[in-house]
Amino acid sequence: MVIFENVYKEFADGTVAVKDFSLKIKKGELIVFVGPSGCGKTTSLRMINRLIEPTSGKVFVEGKDVSSVNPVTLRRSIGYVIQDIGLFPHMTIEENIAIVAKMLKWPKEKTAARVEDLLILAGLTPPAKYKNRLPEQLSGGQQQRIGVLRALSVEPNVILMDEPFSSLDPISRENLQSELKDLQKKLKKTVVFVTHDMDEAFKLADRIVLMNKGEIVQIGTPNDIRLNPAQEFVKTFIGLDRIMAFNASTFVDLILEKPELVLKSGEEASQVIKRVSNPKIIQVVDELGCWVGCVLPKDLEQGAQLGLTLGQVASAERRLLIESSTLADAAIALRESDVPIAIINQERKLLGVASDEGMARITIDWLINAKNQLLEPTPNA
Ligand SMILES: Nc1ncnc2c1ncn2[C@@H]1O[C@H](COP(=O)(O)OP(=O)(O)O)[C@@H](O)[C@H]1O
Ligand SMILES: [Mg+2]
Structure with missing residues (x-):
């Protein structure tokens, strides 16, 4: 469904964001790219819909080399959800969901029926109650749900999601994670989901692609990775970000x-x-x-x-x-x-x-980490 073949990305300033990335994503699979901030998750994801072009290597979507597909056509055929989804504030919920359908010139009735179906699917019922509201009249969790619906609106086969739930409170996040998992079981879309949160990856993924410094460290089901972590990195990644941030004035x-x-x-x-x-x-x-x-x-x-x-x-x-x-x-x-x-x-x-x-x-993790750092041999020692 989505294939990466030896993809590299070097930005104009010389930053190598992605190195030799090869991956076959199956049809109907929910795959999660996870890794620390800056490891190249977003860059990899955005090479699928050509928001970023690879320096070398190829990306295929549904059998087609994306570099041969018109980028606008490509993007309309692939759902894309980002963190602060950016609903258009002056458009109603219905208009927001229908925006791509409108660009594709779907008949009005077909679009209206699709919007209703989607609102029902996401539990925003009765649809009449929500569709004429403005985004600001919904909670953060509901707005993010609309962002997901918008990505589903024209029935794409592939959906890209870049940290879509990261700015939500933990309870809304849990709810949306469960909904996404249910929705994906029903609709069997191919979903590529990016997160830096290992718990989220374990919860959602059919398969996890663990990345570090632009490279794939391990690919496997959540159980594979839990039971057979490939490297020390995989074991320590989970807590490390948290630990580094630890001090008395941390929130x-x-x-x-x-x-x-x-x-x-x-x-x-x-x-x-x-x-x-x-x-x-x-x-x-x-x-x-x-x-x-x-x-x-x-x-x-x-x-x-x-x-x-x-x-x-x-x-x-x-x-x-x-x-x-x-x-x-x-x-x-x-x-x-x-x-x-x-x-x-x-x-x-x-x-x-x-x-x-x-x-x-967190205190114990921090102390262990502090000890490990002290024991780490310095180059000049
Ligand atoms: N337009 C750009 N120009 C230069 N460097 C970039 C650009 N976009 C991202 N990078 C760098 O590429 C690396 C990977 O970034 P990104 O894919 O956004 O990471 P992630 O999504 O995993 O946090 C980072 O070091 C980042 O600073
Ligand atoms: Mg990112």
């Missing part, structure tokens, strides 16, 4: 984790107590995902006896961190708490939690 999102349990404020404590076993703490959010408070086991029991909802028993008095807090703030807060602490943004949206374990893990 707390470095240790942001998924909360153990997030439930809606309207749920009855008596029902929850039957359903979940021994939660250490429950984070409670309202319909919009805004943080209402947290519920400890004793509050839950009391609420169940009194017939209250989670919203009624949730305590908002516990310590709380905002996203601009530092690791030092988090350390102080955690010292005074025996449960994970909620982290919210300015709109009070729950982003995740910080825990003792998360803090310990």
Whole structure:
């Protein structure tokens, strides 16, 4: 479906971004390019739709050498989703999704029907509720979903996605990852997905292409890579970026984790107590995902006896961190708490939690890394 044959890219300033890149991507496969920042993921991806031309080597899409296809025609036949998708702010959601169909002069009815189908597919229902809104009237997660729909609109066989979820909060990101995986199972498109986040790669990929310094280090299924990491690089890549950033004034999102349990404020404590076993703490959010408070086991029991909802028993008095807090703030807060602490943004949206374990893990990783660096022989020693 997409083939790279000994592709090199050297930019005008002499930077060699991609070296001897060869890869066969199968039809219907979700392949993920992953590696540290600057390793050549975006450059490789953009050589597929000719936003970047290789210095040497060839790229084929559906059997055709892309250098022989008109770039505009090529790009209209390949979906492309980027981080801040850039919906057009003055166009409605319908107009935004339909933009390529319009350029391709699809009949109006066909386009309108396609937009409806896509909105339904992405769970934005009823479509009438969303299609006349402007982008700013949707949440960040919903806007990014529209970006994905726009890429799907004219039924491309190949879709390129460059860190499409990186700027979303962890909960929206998780949701969109799951949706993408489901969607891809249904539609069987060939998807080339770029990320620097190994967890995201493990979650989404049929196959992972691990890159470092412009070269492919390993290709394999998530299990292959987990069980048989090809090099030391593969083993250490996962935590390294995080570790390098570690210090007291680093933002707390470095240790942001998924909360153990997030439930809606309207749920009855008596029902929850039957359903979940021994939660250490429950984070409670309202319909919009805004943080209402947290519920400890004793509050839950009391609420169940009194017939209250989670919203009624949730305590908002516990310590709380905002996203601009530092690791030092988090350390102080955690010292005074025996449960994970909620982290919210300015709109009070729950982003995740910080825990003792998360803090310990990053500290341990940092110490090990510091030790390894000290032991590394210097050239002049
Ligand atoms: N237009 C350009 N001119 C010169 N160097 C570039 C250009 N675009 C990217 N690079 C360099 O090429 C390397 C790979 O970049 P990129 O493919 O964007 O990496 P990634 O997407 O993996 O973070 C980096 O060193 C980057 O600085
Ligand atoms: Mg990139």
